[in-house]
Amino acid sequence: MKTYSEVFSGLRSQKRAAMIPFFVIGDPDFDVSLAVVETAIDAGADVLELGIPFSDPIADGPTIQRADIRAMNAGMNVGRALEFIRKVKAYRDIPIGLLMYYNLVSRYGASRFFSDFHQAGVNSVLVADLSIDDADEIVAPAASAGLDTVFMVTPNTAADRIGLIASRTTGFIYTVSVLGVTGSRESLSDAVEGLVGRLKQLTDVPVCVGFGISKPEHAAAVAEAGADGVIIGSKIVSLIENNLNDEEKMLADISTFLTEVKAAIGNAAHPRG
Amino acid sequence: MKYKGRFGDYGGFYVPEVLIPALEELEEAFYRFHEDEGFVAELAQLFRDYAGRPSPLYHAKRFSEHVGFKVYLKREDLLHGGAHKVNNTLGQGLLARHMGKTRLIAETGAGQHGLATAMIGALFGMQTKIFMGVTDVERQSVNVHKMRLCGAEVIGVEGGTGTLKDAINDALRYWTAHVGDTFYLFGTAGGPHPYPVIVKHFQSCIGTEARRQCLDQIGRLPDMVVACVGGGSNAIGIFSGFMDDRDVRLVGVEAGGEGLSTGRHAATLVAGQVGILHGAKVYLLQDEHGQVCDTESISAGLDYPGVGPEHCWLKDTGRAEYAAADDEDVLDAFELLTRTEGILPALESSHALAYICSLKGKLGPEQVVVVNLSGRGDKDVSIVESHRPVQQ
Numbered sequence: 314m315k316t317y318s319e320v321f322s323g324l325r326s327q328k329r330a331a332m333i334p335f336f337v338i339g340d341p342d343f344d345v346s347l348a349v350v351e352t353a354i355d356a357g358a359d360v361l362e363l364g365i366p367f368s369d370p371i372a373d374g375p376t377i378q379r380a381d382i383r384a385m386n387a388g389m390n391v392g393r394a395l396e397f398i399r400k401v402k403a404y405r406d407i408p409i410g411l412l413m414y415y416n417l418v419s420r421y422g423a424s425r426f427f428s429d430f431h432q433a434g435v436n437s438v439l440v441a442d443l444s445i446d447d448a449d450e451i452v453a454p455a456a457s458a459g460l461d462t463v464f465m466v467t468p469n470t471a472a473d474r475i476g477l478i479a480s481r482t483t484g485f486i487y488t489v490s491v492l493g494v495t496g497s498r499e500s501l502s503d504a505v506e507g508l509v510g511r512l513k514q515l516t517d518v519p520v521c522v523g524f525g526i527s528k529p530e531h532a533a534a535v536a537e538a539g540a541d542g543v544i545i546g547s548k549i550v551s552l553i554e555n556n557l558n559d560e561e562k563m564l565a566d567i568s569t570f571l572t573e574v575k576a577a578i579g580n581a582a583h584p585r586g
Numbered sequence: 587m588k589y590k591g592r593f594g595d596y597g598g599f600y601v602p603e604v605l606i607p608a609l610e611e612l613e614e615a616f617y618r619f620h621e622d623e624g625f626v627a628e629l630a631q632l633f634r635d636y637a638g639r640p641s642p643l644y645h646a647k648r649f650s651e652h653v654g655f656k657v658y659l660k661r662e663d664l665l666h667g668g669a670h671k672v673n674n675t676l677g678q679g680l681l682a683r684h685m686g687k688t689r690l691i692a693e694t695g696a697g698q699h700g701l702a703t704a705m706i707g708a709l710f711g712m713q714t715k716i717f718m719g720v721t722d723v724e725r726q727s728v729n730v731h732k733m734r735l736c737g738a739e740v741i742g743v744e745g746g747t748g749t750l751k752d753a754i755n756d757a758l759r760y761w762t763a764h765v766g767d768t769f770y771l772f773g774t775a776g777g778p779h780p781y782p783v784i785v786k787h788f789q790s791c792i793g794t795e796a797r798r799q800c801l802d803q804i805g806r807l808p809d810m811v812v813a814c815v816g817g818g819s820n821a822i823g824i825f826s827g828f829m830d831d832r833d834v835r836l837v838g839v840e841a842g843g844e845g846l847s848t849g850r851h852a853a854t855l856v857a858g859q860v861g862i863l864h865g866a867k868v869y870l871l872q873d874e875h876g877q878v879c880d881t882e883s884i885s886a887g888l889d890y891p892g893v894g895p896e897h898c899w900l901k902d903t904g905r906a907e908y909a910a911a912d913d914e915d916v917l918d919a920f921e922l923l924t925r926t927e928g929i930l931p932a933l934e935s936s937h938a939l940a941y942i943c944s945l946k947g948k949l950g951p952e953q954v955v956v957v958n959l960s961g962r963g964d965k966d967v968s969i970v971e972s973h974r975p976v977q978q
C-alpha cells in the first residue's frame with residue numbers, strides 16, 4: 314500500500330505539491346460517487362481526502378452539508394464507506410485520508426473503526442471535532458491499526474499548540490487557510506503564506522492546505538507558499554451538485570477542473586526541495 | 587484549556603481546532619470574573635432590578651389538593667422575559683461586556699433563550715443575531731417578533747428538521763468565522779466546556795433561593811425537586827441547591843413526545859446512548875450508525891437529541907432520576923395548573939407538572955415537592971389551542 318511519505322517525498326524531489334481532491338463518499342450515490350473518484354484519480358489526484366457523511370457537520374458550509382444529505386439519503390453509512398474504499402483501492406493504489414466526525418468513530422468503536430478502515434486501504438483518519446487536547450483517544454488505536462494521524466492547524470492556533478500538533482502528527486498537517494467552515498471562496502486568504510511559512514519552520518511533517526481553495530490560481534499560490542499539498546473540497550463538490558442530472562457532464566467538468574489545477578500546481582514555483 | 591470540563595467521562599470540548607482559542611478565552615474570562623467583587627455586585631443588582639429576583643416559591647394549594655401532596659412552584663415564569671433564561675443571559679452578557687466583545691450570537695428553540703439574549707443585547711447595546719430553526723420560527727412566532735422588537739436579527743435555519751439542534755449547528759458555524767469579536771451566548775447547560783460550568787453557575791441562583799425559601803416558608807427541605815430537561819439548564823440550576831441534601835430526590839423530566847415506543851420523542855437520558863454532539867460526550871438519540879436522530883416534542887424548548895453532560899453523570903451515579911412525559915399528559919398538566927391556579931405554564935415546564943400528576947396516590951399528604959416552573963405559557967397558547975380547543 315502506497316504511503317504518504319512515499320508520495321510526499323517523491324513530490325518534494327520533483328518540487329511539486331500534491332493535488333488532493335475531497336469528496337463526500339456516496340455523493341450523490343454509491344456508483345456515481347465511485348465514478349467521480351475514479352475520474353479524479355485519472356485527472357492526476359496524488360492523494361484522496363474522503364469524508365463519511367454525518368447528520369451534523371458543524372465544520373462544514375452549505376455545499377458539503379448538502380452533499381452529506383444526498384449521500385445519506387442514498388444509503389451511505391460507515392459500513393458501506395468501507396466497501397467504497399475497497400473499490401477505490403482496487404481501481405488504484407492511492408493514499409486515502411478519511412475525514413469524519415467523532416460520533417461516527419465512537420459509535421462504531423474506535424479500535425474496530427481504525428483497523429477496519431486500515432484494512433480497507435485508508436492511510437489516515439482526521440476527526441473534525443477532536444482537537445489535539447483529546448488526541449490520546451485516537452492516537453494509540455490509530456497507530457496500532459497502522460494508520461497515520463492528521464490534525465488541523467488554523468490561522469488562530471497558538472505557537473505552542475502548533476508544536477504539540479506537529480509532534481503528534483505522522484501523516485500531514487491539515488492547514489485551514491481561513492477562519493470559518495468549508496466552502497468555496499472568491500479569493501485566497503492572505504494568511505496562507507505566513508501560516509505555511511511558520512509551520513515549515515517548526516516541522517518537517519508535510520503541510521497541506523485546505524478550505525476555500527476554488528480556483529487553479531489559488532492552488533498555484535498555495536504551492537508557491539511552500540505547501541506540500543493542496544486540498545480542494547467544496548468547489549469539486551459543487552461540480553457534482555451542478556450536474557446531478559447529467560453524469561457525463563459532471564465527470565467531464567471535474568476532469569477539466571482538476572486537469573487545470575494540476576497544471577497550475579505543476580507550473581508554480583515551489584520554493585522547497 | 588485550563589480544565590477538562592468532565593463530569594465523570596461526560597462533557598469535554600469536542601470541537602474543531604478553530605474554536606479552541608475562543609473556548610480558552612471564555613474559560614479564562616469566566617474564572618477571572620465570576621467571583622470578582624465588582625462583577626458579582628453588578629450581576630446581583632441586575633438580577634434584582636432588571637430580572638425580578640428572587641422569584642417567589644408559591645404553595646399551589648388547589649393544584650396540591652388535586653394530586654394529594656404539597657406542591658410548591660419555583661416561579662421562574664415571573665422573571666422578566668418569562669423564563670429562567672434571563673439568569674444565564676444576564677450573567678454571560680455581563681461576561682461578554684467585561685471581555686470587550688461587541689456582538690452576541692445565540693441559538694434558540696422555544697425562543698425564550700433567543701428573547702432573553704435579545705433583551706440583553708438591547709440592554710448592553712450589543713449587536714445580536716439569533717439562530718432559530720425554521721420549524722421553531724413558525725411555532726414560536728410571538729417570540730420571534732419580540733426578539734426583532736428588541737433589535738435582534740433572527741436567522742431562520744433550514745437544515746435538518748429546523749429545530750434546536752440545527753440552530754446550534756449554524757450558530758457554531760457562524761462563530762467559527764467570527765470568533766474575534768463575537769460572544770456565543772449558549773443557552774443551556776450543554777455544549778463544549780466551559781459552557782456547562784458557566785450556565786450552571788449563573789442558573790444556580792434558582793436552587794440557592796429555593797432551598798432557603800423552603801427552610802423559611804415550610805421549615806424543612808422538600809422530599810423531591812422536579813424540573814423539565816431540554817439541555818438541562820433550569821434543572822441543573824435548581825438541582826444545584828439540593829445536591830448535598832441526600833434525602834432530597836432530584837427528578838428531571840424529558841420530552842416523551844408521541845410516546846417512547848413510537849420513537850418520536852426527545853427523551854435523551856431515558857432512551858439515548860452515549861455519543862458526541864455539539865462539543866460534548868453525552869447521552870444522545872442516534873441510530874445504529876451514529877447519525878443523530880430527528881426528535882419530536884410539542885415543546886420546542888425540549889426538542890433536542892442531546893443533553894448537558896452533568897445530567898448524564900447524575901443519571902449514572904443515581905443522584906438524579908430521569909423520566910419522560912408524553913405530549914398528551916403534558917397538555918393535561920398544562921390545563922390542570924391553568925384551571926386550578928390561574929397560572930399558564932410553558933409547555934416545557936408542563937413536562938415537570940405532568941410527572942407530578944403521575945405521582946398522584948404515590949406520595950402522602952404531608953410530602954413536599956418543589957417544581958421548577960421554568961417559564962410561562964403565553965408563547966404556547968396557540969399550540970395548546972390547536973390541540974385542545976377551548977369549549978365554551
Ligand SMILES: Cc1ncc(COP(=O)(O)O)c(C=O)c1O
Nearest residue numbers: 698816817818819820887960961
Ligand atoms: C420555559 C423553558 N423551560 C425549559 C427549557 C429547556 O431548557 P433547559 O433544559 O436548558 O432548561 C426552555 C428552553 O427553551 C424553556 O423555554
